[in-house]
Amino acid sequence: MGRLFTPMTRGKKRFSAVTALIVAGVFLTLPIILSVTALAGGGGGGPSGPPAEVLEQRKAAAAAAAAAGESVEGEAVAIETGRDVYYKIEGPAVGMPAPITADNETFYPRYNFESRVLLWVANQQHLYYGSFVLAVPIFCMCIELAGMISKDKAMAKKYDQLAYDFIRISLTAYSLTAILGGILIFTFLTLYPAFFGYLSGIFRPVMHIYALTFVAESGVLYIYYYGWDKMREGVLKWVHLSMCVILNVIGTVLMFLANSWIAFMMSPAGVDEQGRYLGNIWHVLHTALWNPLNVHRILGNMAFGGGVVAAYAAYRFLSSTTDEERAHYDWMGYIAMSLGVAFLIPLPFAGYWLMREVYAYRQQMGITLMGGLLAWLFIIQATMIGILFLTTNYYLWQALGRMTGGERFQKYIKYLVFILVVGLLVFITPHTIVMSPAELKAMGGQQHPVLGNYGVMSAKNGGINAIIMTTILSFIWYQRGNKVPTVSWSKFGNIFMGCFFVVAQINNIFLACYGYFIPANVRIGLSVPQVAGTLSCLLLMTPLNLAMLKGGRELGPIKWGQIPPRSQYAIIMLATAFTWMMGLMGYIRSSVRLFWHVNEVMRDNSPWAYTHTIGFAANVISFNVLFFWISIMFVFWLGTLGAKKVVIKSAVPDPVPAGASPQPAAGH
């Protein structure tokens, strides 16, 4: 009898678990669903404006009075309309105008320190952690799925353990994100009350939805994390993965909402020129730069998250005491870095779209960014991008060393180094050169006749595409490290691949030179075939290589853990460069508003409404990077504490060896 009822009991249990999850999911998302109805009604009414229905009634009354030829005093005259600064349509001015501030304690209460820097640090730290905790669940989703569809059980277990390791790291970071968010709001409220009052007046309903979404995110995250063991088999595993999908959807919505505030500050919409809210919350959200920022940030977060997890693995690798541990963290670092780099490659294209939209929105803003005041910061950014790609290549070359047969490719590294270095030198040569007046005189003008040509976009496009193509080639070599293709067409395939890369590189260099001889608008169009060549190398050659290697002869196994420590320092450098660049780009994006809180709507009249020197900005960015890495090291340490604790309590050994990661009791 017991046997007969067991499946039913199990089925019932599954049914109850799924029902409970659905109910929990509905309850968690209920606040958001309810809030959306508020948006449908028109959203925020500004700090003290009358509700939209009242305005409608007043308008109707005024129209009726006008039709009857009567003059209506007071009420009808009080209806004011405004013209949207971006959408250029009329709307009822239901909000209050943006406050006109002055440099005093009422508008800008302060300590004996620059308020802007305090806000900068609070904001940056919140963003670092926010990016990290939004990116990691996306990785978890991919890795968990990889484990579920893997036919190799040992490998599936390893993937599952890796996904769990990832989410465990992010859990403490999640709490820190919330704490830092609180600090950020307090900093806004105490140091910039007038500005924050205005912004929260405009975004009132959105801010509530944001907070409720955060609650939903927390709930789903905790169910996902703590339900790992309960939902490890069969249908429940798919439910578990679905929880991760929901988690990522909520996380993405959360980020989009936060992005809408900064996008509004840069390119306001939905308000008139006095800053009065015009009753359409969608216009306030959907500003000129919102979508490009959303795409750019998703990719940036993923690259950053991959970098941080890879750095964690590198740190654990370097501190490992056994070969098994080294093997596991070598593998973990490789997976995390690959994910990070996979999102790094499309990042420049998303950045290009963002800048294009910036130029389209305000030409001055674009020139200030890339040709004027902030142009030197872009040179620093280019340097950081170069470091990222060079480091990635370096890691791949080191990784060839842990494969039998990898040495076949290592002798050609010097040629790749040359292309990378030349590409980088062209990419980072400044248009506006820093020089003493004596050097300026000796040079005979602001532009150097040789190097000046590297300072413009045509050459730089060529430089970065050459770098990316070389990185793709390194990756293909890495894929071939311990394998030899045995397909009948391998000779033809090799020649085809070689020719493809050569032609793509020649095409890239030719177009970079040709760009000097044609109008600028045509030149901008040349970036399309250049990028197409690069993407073709990535999207055609990588699968072709895999097809050639399918069933290929293995020269030996990958010796995980037998990689030089230099490679791990390269990973740490990669992660640090990601962090630094993120801080830099955040600063650039914020600085481009110059002396505006909200561009052309609300002026910043604080004593800090000026652009910092490059040196000062670099110091603050470095401080932020240092602070983040010190605090994340603490998070990593906390993660190891938890794992060790469980290991001690463990009574049941894990049935399948899953690398050397800390093995918690009964799975987790």
Place this chain on the structure above:
Amino acid sequence: MTWLKLVEGYMPMQMISELAICILFFSICNYLLKKAGIGVPKFWAGILVWCFVNMFYLKYRIYPPIPFSVRAIYGTVSACGIFMWVSGSQEEWLEFKRPIISVLDANNGFTKVLRTALLLLLPIGLGAFAYSSLLPSFDEPIELRTVHPAPPATTKVHGKTYVLQTAQQPYRIDTEGKYDPAYSNAHIVDQSMGRLMKDVNSSEDNPWDPNAKGYIKHVREGGEIFFQNCHFCHGDNLNGRGLWAFAFNPIPANFTDAGTIAQLQETFVFWRVAKGGIGLPGEGFPWASVMPPWEQHLTVDEIWKVIMFEYWHTGYYPRTWD
């Protein structure tokens, strides 16, 4: 040595090609030496390549001299590249490290002396560097000049307001008098081709043709204005080497350089010509320009015409966003 000159118009690619040839030459030499059993050790090969590129090629081959800030960037990047090369594989890294480890281990008399000398010289060198860095300097301070500051949204010239993002050059017209940048672009000839116009006998290409009309006629009028007012500073060839140019620091803008008017919209140039150095915005710090505000001397039409002449003469096309 004239055959070694950098050829104008091809200099950027020439520089990269020369460097590639030199590196290839070194590789072949080293390969042959290795074959003969006297290959250059990796450590010295790395130092040699770095010194050649930075201490010789970039310093003495490229003229005019490259400012120190750029050479510092190049030096750092090339050092990183050399590190990547010498440590690309474990065997190469061990080979590169060998002389360093040998000196640090000091297993024979020579390395002992060398290590002692290095241990003495290194702190002395660092001390000298710190001392010279802290010495007060009487040189003019380095200024990070914003050459092309962001323009305002609008500019008012002779009582009329121009929106810089949308305003159009009124003389960029075809023979029928319609605004047509494609028509004027078709009559621009790149200067490096050694000629100014496609067909000297064509009234559509030659500004001095008596029958010239439309765009090309206005180019001639712009040229007359240029040679009456601008060439004293910006030079006969528009390369910033005018009669008075070297009285100023920095010297006037070189329009033939790909980094000046070729990068700008015509409306940007219109704003700069009209307002001059004195009209540079705050972003244009340190406002190192003595150009007069030409709106005080020229009419709006004259300003537009002279701009058109500059683009025609240099063979560049004004930037457009569409």
